[in-house]
Amino acid sequence: MHTSRFSPSLLRSSVVALLLLAFITACNNNDNPAPTAASQTELLVANNWQVNAVTTTDGQPINVNRLNLATAVLYNLRMQFRNDNTVRALDPNQSNVVVNQGTWKLASDNQSMDVVVTGFNGNFPIVQLDRNQLILRQQAPVDGKNTPINLEFKPVP
Numbered sequence: 774m775h776t777s778r779f780s781p782s783l784l785r786s787s788v789v790a791l792l793l794l795a796f797i798t799a800c801n802n803n804d805n806p807a808p809t810a811a812s813q814t815e816l817l818v819a820n821n822w823q824v825n826a827v828t829t830t831d832g833q834p835i836n837v838n839r840l841n842l843a844t845a846v847l848y849n850l851r852m853q854f855r856n857d858n859t860v861r862a863l864d865p866n867q868s869n870v871v872v873n874q875g876t877w878k879l880a881s882d883n884q885s886m887d888v889v890v891t892g893f894n895g896n897f898p899i900v901q902l903d904r905n906q907l908i909l910r911q912q913a914p915v916d917g918k919n920t921p922i923n924l925e926f927k928p929v930p
Contacts (some may be wrong), residue, residue, distance in 0.1 A: 798892060799801070801876075804805065804832040807883075808883045808884070808899075808902070810844045810879050810883055812920075813879055813883050813899070813902060814856070814879065816902050816904065816907075817854040817877075817886075817902070817907070818854050818855060818856050819904070819928070820928030820929065821851040821852065821853045821863065821928070821929050822851065822852045822853075822854070822907050822926035822927070822928060822929065823848075823850070823851045823852070823865075823926060823927060823929045824847040824848050824924055824925065824926055825925055825926065825927045826925040827840060827844060827847075827922055827923070827924060827925070828922065828923045828925060829920075829921075829922065829923070830910065830921050830922070830923060831912065832923070835915055837921060838863065839915050839916050840913065840914070840915060840919070841913065841917075843892045843893070843913075844914070844922075844924075845910075846923065847893075848862065849863045849865075849866070850863075850865075850872065850873075851865055851869065851929055852926065853861040854877055858876055858877055858878050859874060859875070859876055859877070860874065860875055860876065860877045860890060861873070861874045862874065862890065862893075863930075865929075873890055873891055873892070873893075874890065875888065875889045875890030875891065875893075876889045876890075877889075877896075878925075880896065883899075884898060884899055885897055885898045885899055886899060886909070894930070895911070895912075896912060897909040897911055897924075898910040899925055903915060904928070905928065906925065906926065906927060907925075907926040908923050908924065908925050909923070909924045909926070910922070910925055911923075911924055912925075921929070
């Protein structure tokens with residue numbers, strides 16, 4: 774007859790303890806720390822950004838023909854946020870000539886940015902900012918009616 778080294782209750786207690794430890798570790802793991810001005814700035818200035826989609830606030834694509842000219846033209850420009858808090862709009866079809874420029878700065882909570890550029894002024898909440906995407910919230914005409922939209926930017930060379 775073979776006797777087990779572990780009693781069923783000890784095994785059950787060990788499994789429960791391991792699951793509890795895994796849960797506590799997962800809850801304490803902070804993969805998304807609060808953004809800082811330095812971290813947000815570093816991500817913004819690391820690349821030029823170009824609009825690759827305009828969507829509703831729940832992520833549904835909005836066809837470009839439903840947008841006003843000021844919003845639609847953003848598809849054709851590359852935005853360059855610089856460390857000196859200037860922003861430039863570059864036209865990639867004209868050897869990246871600067872076609873518009875102004876200033877930007879992060880709001881005190883680092884959750885939005887103030888932009889002052891002709892045709893693109895305001896405080897824009899930052900929905901997402903990481904190495905692969907910048908999403909800004911904006912009010913813009915869609916089918917002639919002012920609507921909250923997301924401007925989804927991708928990094929470009």
